[in-house]
Amino acid sequence: GQNIDQPTEMTATEGAIVQINCTYQTSGFNGLFWYQQHAGEAPTFLSYNVLDGLEEKGRFSSFLSRSKGYSYLLLKELQMKDSASYLCAVRDSDYKLSFGAGTTVTVRA
Amino acid sequence: TAGITQAPTSQILAAGRSMTLRCTQDMRHNAMYWYRQDLGLGLRLIHYSNTAGTTGKGEVPDGYSVSRANTDDFPLTLASAVPSQTSVYFCASSPSETDTQYFGPGTRLTVL
Numbered sequence: 001g002q003n004i005d006q007p008t009e010m011t012a013t014e015g016a017i018v019q020i021n022c023t024y025q026t027s028g029f030n031g032l033f034w035y036q037q038h039a040g041e042a043p044t045f046l047s048y049n050v051l052d053g054l055e056e057k058g059r060f061s062s063f064l065s066r067s068k069g070y071s072y073l074l075l076k077e078l079q080m081k082d083s084a085s086y087l088c089a090v091r092d093s094d095y096k097l098s099f100g101a102g103t104t105v106t107v108r109a
Numbered sequence: 110t111a112g113i114t115q116a117p118t119s120q121i122l123a124a125g126r127s128m129t130l131r132c133t134q135d136m137r138h139n140a141m142y143w144y145r146q147d148l149g150l151g152l153r154l155i156h157y158s159n160t161a162g163t164t165g166k167g168e169v170p171d172g173y174s175v176s177r178a179n180t181d182d183f184p185l186t187l188a189s190a191v192p193s194q195t196s197v198y199f200c201a202s203s204p205s206e207t208d209t210q211y212f213g214p215g216t217r218l219t220v221l
Contacts, residue, residue, distance in 0.1 A: 041214070042215055043212045043214075089152075097210065098154075099153070
């Protein structure tokens with residue numbers, strides 16, 4: 001099984017940068033995903049890492065270190081619309097996702 | 110395209126009653142999934158189907174059943190609902206089991 005930890009809540013100011021950490025313990029690893037979920041809506045795919053290193057996609061970047069069981073999602077130039085929950089999910093050797101409880105990010109003006 | 114649709118959007122159900130949550134996708138994805146999302150616990154996999162005609166159990170399958178008669182539809186049935194099944198249920202699909210999963214809008218179910 002998987003044990004996935006991420007902070008419950010984070011608050012940041014509009015225009016700032018926020019880094020959401022995710023640590024995991026896994027019996028098999030086949031990639032790590034980040035999803036964004038606005039309140040009352042479905043999770044939407046943000047990023048995928050399977051190799052160590054940084055993946056950049058516009059204002060969002062995701063980093064993975066497999067040896068440390070660690071990932072982070074970096075949100076730059078924060079906008080009010082970035083207020084949401086961010087879900088870290090690890091895929092196991094059977095290609096099944098296990099999700100963390102999510103990090104609620106609040107962006108303040 | 111519609112992508113993934115779920116019905117109903119929300120439902121209040123008396124304990125002991127049965128209920129089928131519907132999920133339909135028009136992307137011809139082979140793999141489909143059912144998750145429940147509870148506060149503080151994150152999304153947990155209930156059942157999955159890697160291709161039409163096959164299903165498998167996820168992390169929390171007890172009290173739920175699924176079928177996959179064709180590629181597009183993946184209904185989730187609660188045979189006799191209990192209050193602990195109060196949750197938000199998300200259906201997801203992916204082109205294959207090795208691809209990224211995409212989620213439907215969810216069904217909010219309250220069992221009283």
